[in-house]
Amino acid sequence: MALIQGIPGEFEPQPWGEAILRSRELLLLRIARRPPDHEVRLPGLATTPRHVVEDHTGKALTWRRDGDDLVVRLPEIGEPPVVRVALQGKLRIVPPDTVTANADGVWDLTPTGTPAHLVARRATDVAVRFIGLVDPDSRHQIRLAGRRYGVTGHELTRTTIGPFPMPELRVLPLTVPAGVRRVLVAPVGTVLASIHPGRDEITVVVTNFGRTPARGEVELPVPAGWSASEQVWTFDGLAPGRSVGWATRIAGPAGAHELRVRLEAGRRSASSPYVVHL
The missing domain is CATH 2.60.40.10 (Immunoglobulins)
Structure with missing residues (x-):
């Protein structure tokens, strides 16, 4: 099992090439540039592989998990193969912007314009504090961990919002409203x-x-x-x-x-x- 339960998604281009989802449980790694150490690293693969082979020959390749990364050892001679990765279930990923709570269970985030992705070290109820400049008369739906709260822009930046029941070690998205420049998330009671x-x-x-x-x-x-x-x-x-x-x-x-x-x-x-x- 991966340490973190990921979310459905696709991989971004990699330094060595690209990872293509061929079917729900099959990945193809197209190697355009062989790494000097002959090891291909695919970051954020939350689904456990069943087996890893060369696509055309079916020859098994050596692989290992490094946290939530898949590391595949390529043959040291010949053209880099297309690597077939059969998965033990539907593809789930850990997005590269995923942030794990610190030792106090706190997230301190600077939004990048895309949803933030959070992982809790342990199951806990949290609340969210948004900081920024937002139209006080605007309306917002704040969704996290299967729960939703409707708030005004005035409420959004003046008080915490929650609670949200964060599960343990699961990636969850949090959409950040426009105008917010910082987000604090902490366990209820902090x-x-x-x-x-x-x-x-x-x-x-x-x-x-x-x-x-x-x-x-x-x-x-x-x-x-x-x-x-x-x-x-x-x-x-x-x-x-x-x-x-x-x-x-x-x-x-x-x-x-x-x-x-x-x-x-x-x-x-x-x-x-x-x-x-x-």
Whole structure:
């Protein structure tokens, strides 16, 4: 069994050629460029192969699974063969943009204009927080894990939406409305700290993904040689689904640097790191 249960789909062009779905349970790998190590890697194949052979001769080829990738060893001499991959069921893939939740069960996503694909490490109920500029009078249907909520643009960017019952290790799509620039997804009950960059400052935001009001303390540690106009804040009575934020100016060496907020808000406290460019 693959580690992750994928979704129906097709493979993108590969560095070595292309993977073509010949039938529901049969893939053909057309090798246009032989890799130097004679190994062809097909990323994101969630369906377990039954056997892998040369298409014209039926000769068995050596293959292995590497996570959710299929790796096939090609003959070292002769023209690269067309490889026939018989599958143990209907083709399912893990899209290349699939994101697995971090150790806290949190996703921190920057939309790319296509549906995001999420994988939970364990089954859990989650809520979604959209951040961006959306017409407050617009209407949206937010679908995830077989559940749907209708919200206005005003609700979309002011509160968490959910719960959604995420199953374990299954790829699920989440369509992101236009105008959204960032998406936070966290288990219900989590109090999450995140960092949001601006033109001359960053904003530290705490979002309550729980069902009861939250309180706590927030600190933004900075590396040696850095400075911040403010680094410590407190909050109390943060309503379920809502967020609170504080702006601070930071200075430090030029380049990209990862910052992480320290949050004390009970046992379900979590913090999403963010790479800041100075």
